[in-house]
Amino acid sequence: MKVAVVYQYFQGHGAPGHSLIYELTQHLAERGHEVTVISGETGYMKRDTPTLPWYRRMVRKERDGQVTVVRTFTYSELHRSFFGRLMSFLSFSLSCPAGLLSIDKPDVVLASSPPIFPMFSTWLVCKLRGIPFVLEVRDLWPASAVQMGILKNRQLIGVMSWMERLLYNQSSRIIALTEGIRDDICARGWPERKVELVTCGVDVDRLYPDEAGAAFVRERHGWQGRRIMLYFGALGEANNIPVILRTAQRMRDRHDVLFVLIGDGMKRQATEREVSSLALANVVMLPPVPKDDARMYISAADACLVTLRDIPLFDGAIPTKLIDYMACGKPVLCGVRGEAQRIVEDAAAGLIFEPDDDEHLAGLVAGILDDGSAAARMGRDGLAYVRSRFPASRMRTQMEVALIDVVQGRSAEHPPEDRSS
Structure with a gap:
């Protein structure tokens, strides 16, 4: 199958920070699937400052092993302030659709959140092109930002909450990274059959006592x-x-x-x-x-x-x-x-x-x-x-099976009623 993965902070083992999406995409490619990643220009903990002018950074393609990576323009000073982080999210939200539209139509799109804004624009492209949309939830936004006191603007909270409901409703499947995330989503009305738990895993040949x-x-x-x-x-x-x-x-x-x-x-x-x-x-x-x-x-x-x-x-x-x-x-x-x-x-x-x-x-x-x-x-x-x-091989197999199920039409579910009013 043709798989497109949208994740803002895609990076390999040579960069700092976690590399779960990198390892998943390499696994899928090794299994014979055609994999393309739409990503921003920098990892979450990698502060490389782009040297090319913005107009030459809108869409760039590269190869990482058997995976095609499409880098799109992203504001790079995400750690300067909350505003800088928001600008990073918004810039990728505007640029990632160009990357997704630049590739052949995939059989399924896996989008990993947070951030939530690029997930919304990714879903719009999937809606327009008739592509099944799978949402991986690594953190509950906007709820976690609100509880931490980072997000206080009621209008922005309302917009993000609406986006969250729409994305959960419209996704073919929701992948939860932890039991707590899965239980929270199900407790708010989404059916258990639609929400699948796929936790993080560890590569014992890469992380071991040394x-x-x-x-x-x-x-x-x-x-x-x-x-x-x-x-x-x-x-x-x-x-x-x-x-x-x-x-x-x-x-x-x-x-x-x-x-x-x-x-x-x-x-x-x-x-x-x-x-x-x-x-x-x-x-x-x-x-x-x-x-x-x-x-x-x-x-x-x-x-x-x-x-x-x-x-x-x-x-x-x-x-x-x-x-x-x-x-x-x-x-x-x-x-x-x-x-x-x-x-x-x-x-x-x-x-x-x-x-x-x-x-x-x-x-x-x-x-x-x-x-x-x-x-x-x-x-x-x-x-x-x-x-x-927590063997990584088991987790990647779970994700692969979930994506195949979606492509073969085995995941259609009815969304819960919108109880936001």
């Missing part, structure tokens, strides 16, 4: 003799980095402990200013590293941190960093309620703290660093758990 890589990273950064508490991922509004900084402040007298933050996002500059103003010598911030190098940095840590803001919708979140940490055999300190907490507890892969409780987190950091046997056991148990429960 002792040699860990030694290289520790020597490179001069971390010998230090106990490393690692946060690896986005530095955004949702990620609750302040609880880590408060914990570091509490533990500044533990000269053997070093908190390492690796990543980028809208809150990176604010975090750097906070580290400087508090004179936190026990905090190091590094730029994002390519996915190919992730296992070395994770393996170099003694324990890893998962944090999110304490809002109800994040009870249904599974941060990809959690699965990555466990795949590298590292114990996890998790400050996320709900689904992420259940994974850590079921796997016996780490310890749980209240999302904003830095005092509790400081105690857990000291305890896990001082009990090497317990930390090693948690790492082993977490590794075994993700290898049995």
